[in-house]
Amino acid sequence: MTSRHIAIDLGASSGRVALGTLDGGTLHVEILHRFPNGGVPVRGRLYWDILGLWREVLHGLKLAAQRGDIASVGVNSWAVDYGLLDEHGDLLNNVHHYRSARLNGVMERVRAELTDEMIYSATGIQFLPFNTLYQLAAEHPDHLARAHTLLMVPDLLHFWLCGAAVTERSNASSTQFFDLVRGDWARELLDALHIPAALLPPIAQAGSDLGELLPEVADLTGLRGVRVVLPATHDTASAVAAVPAEGTNWAYISSGTWSLVGIETPQPIISARTRQENLTNEAGIAGTTRLLKNVMGLWIVQQCNEVWKLEFADLYAQAAGIASGPLIDPDDARFLPPGADMPARVQAWCRATGQAVPQTPAEITRCVLDSLAQRCAEVLTTLEEVSGQPIRVVHVVGGGSQIALLNQLIADASGRAVVAGPVEATLMGNLLVQALSGQEAGQQDVAALRRVVRDSNELYHYTPQPSTNQTTPIKASHAD
């Protein structure tokens, strides 16, 4: 039996609209439309161009309409960001970017006011300065007073597509005000910050049918009779759903703008140790939990390349021809904001820590990749300790899984086998949840889903080469 679905995957660096055809046990993915994404700076703040993204989505849907016979469509995106709607359903202001300077100092203020213990025990979510909790604490009170509904970015697009206003569970958990254990908003956190919980729409599970495309969207795109079916709307949740793993003893790295390094657990692990390690417990499909940590990822290279303007494949090939050298702590807060001075930030770190200063784009890239691999290996060790679950294989998925050098460095630094692919895991996870929507929402057969991914993709294997192991520890304090 064949079914056809459309997935819209909005990543922080690019978006795509894809047509997925599930034919028996294999999924064929065709990317119909790809477009760049990024922050727009205005008056010292950073925003997403949400209407520009919507226009690209409509264009992609028009291309899909030309193929005909499509059952459903679903959207996923990066997490934590949202739009506020008034009582008429109109967007009140531009969607803020999670790297906006408006958040400087906010998390520190909220943590001091509510305590880490209160926030972490209610949510199990890592402290990151851009979590929705801190973004709402940074909202102007006038804006909050005028707001009627808060919709996370993919939920906002679903609202524009079909008129239904819900929050899909995986993205709800990224806010740091969702109680994963109880499966409801952590209202006590919102009350303590005077944020009205009435803004929050009901929670819905991945696989839920939200209804048909609105007539105006059907007219604009030519897509008729197409349902909107919720995928796991947090891109990382969709990507991890499509990790082509079997059995136990595996970890994943969703490698893109961020490197999301984690394991899947049947229940959240919320303990003093996970809080101390700042590990997160995010909701996956079918009641799974992702115990993971955000590592800064390819963001640093992306920002450098805004200046260099090189082809990624060429840049990484050049970096592979260079020996390992200096290391940075990629997770240091100084690498979080955007800026044309990113190459200089990497160089300044190396200079301040008495290491050789990388000069060329290839040298700087090599330094970042070595550092990311080292950091990922450290997180894998922590995950093993916290869970008591040995990790033998690391699955790398996402755009960064194309970087053979990085995959090998991760294998070397961690001493574990790496399996790379698929590049478009997020799209596959999104499409397969839609395609399996006959299965009850929130009850997908994850093992069956992963079998389809294995049977539909070529995977690449890397074995650790101990001779190239990185051993120099990277400590943030060395650069101060």
Ligand code: ADP
């Ligand atoms: P996101 O979803 O966060 O926007 P992706 O998963 O699309 O990120 O991954 C984007 C990254 O993939 C780029 O920053 C780049 O480092 C890497 N990449 C993209 N194209 C290539 C390529 N042809 N070869 C190697 N790496 C690539």
Ligand code: LRH
């Ligand atoms: C990756 C991602 C990640 C979040 C970050 C904001 O795209 O969704 O899981 O922490 O963006």
